[in-house]
Amino acid sequence: MTNVSAMTALQSLNATNKQLEETQNRISTGYRVADASDNAAYWSIATTMRSDNKANSVVQDALGLGAGKVDTAYTAMNSAIDVIDDIKSKILLAKTSSGEDRAKIQSEIASLQAQLTDNIGGASYAGANLLQTDSTSTDTTLHIISSYNRDSTGAVVTGSIDIDYANIRLIDSNAADAGILDSAGTTSGKSALNLDVSDLTGVTGTTDDEKFDNLLTDIEKVLGNMTAAASELGAAKSRVDMQKDFVSKLMDSIDRGVGQLVDADMNQESTKLQALQVQQQLGIQSLSIANSTSQSILSLFKG
Known part of the structure; x- marks a missing residue:
């Protein structure tokens, strides 16, 4: 009535x-x-870290977008500095020239001024132009999300790389003349975009030589401010690039850590699979033998 051997073989x-x-x-x-x-602790840790990596992926995208904006502005700023250098040379040349020659030089300066306006106006990336912003806007700073940090209590702090628009603004888009190029010089009273070497009317100074010196003084100030702005953009560009590299490595590190917790060792599992398949075959054979023992009793009832 009870086949203990078969029951044991079946359990096995x-x-x-x-x-x-x-x-x-x-x-x-x-x-x-x-x-x-499978393992509540490991699963919980892995799930949390995967969630953090999704956040890091968003940070990486934000850094990429920010890098595009900063790179575009940095390239345009360097180009504008070269143009201002040319304008400075033209002003110095005009100082040593006669009135007719100054008119010709002014036509060259006007062309350079138009080039400045066009280059800066075209320095847009994803709808943002860092060099041509509104001085009256409440949006005064470019914030580039750079990190996502979560402490043991679950509190989250995000880091950012910030650039003050006022420090890099070349042209005021609100026409308030608060940019480096469109604001009037404190010495000559003329901006880099509206100076005219063929007509010194309105330029501060009593003689032409003094007026040209004042124009050159203000151009040097413009160059100094633009150099400082380029330095700020360059520093931000380097920091964004380094942070992008760090976030990428951090995500790889988290992926490796999660893998060590939850990934299967395929070599070990394949070897174990073969062993278990053999054990399964042996178990089936053992159950068959245990059941055949009971069947042999029937032979006693055969006539």
């Missing part, structure tokens, strides 16, 4: 089948901890 076969199912699941999914039931 069921245990082998359960282990075989787990191993096959690990091989098919690639995870040894795929659900919380």
Whole structure:
């Protein structure tokens, strides 16, 4: 009535089948901890770190967008500095020239001034122009999200790389003349965009020589301010590039850490699968033998 051998063999076969199912699941999914039931602690850690990496991915995208804006502004700023250098040379040349020659020189300066306006106006990236901003706007700073930090209590702090528009503004888009190029010089009373070497009317000074010197003084101030602005953009550009590299490495490090917790060792699992398949075959054979022992009793009732 009770076949103890068969019951033992069946229990052993069921245990082998359960282990075989787990191993096959690990091989098919690639995870040894795929659900919380596999290992609650590891699954919880891995889930949290994956969530953090998604946030880091957004940070990486923000850094990429910010890098595009800063790179565009930095390139345009360097180009504008070269043009201002040319204007300075033209002013100095005009000082040593006669009235007719000054008119010709002014036509060259006007062309350079138009080039400045066009280059700066075209220095846009994703709809943003860092060199031509509104001095009256409440939006005074470019914020580039650079980090996502979560402490043990769950409190989140985001870091950012900030650039003050006032420090790099070349032209005021609100026509308030608060940019480096469109604001009137404190010495000559003329801006880099409206000076005219063929007509010194309105230029501060009593003689032409003094007026030209005052124009050159203000141009030197413009160059100094633009150089400082280029330095700020260059520093921000370097920091954004370094942060992009760091976030990329951080994401790789987190992925490796999560993998060490939850990934299956495919070599180990494949070896275990072969062993369990052999055990399964032996279990089936053992159950068959246990059942055949009971069948032999029937032979006693054969006439």
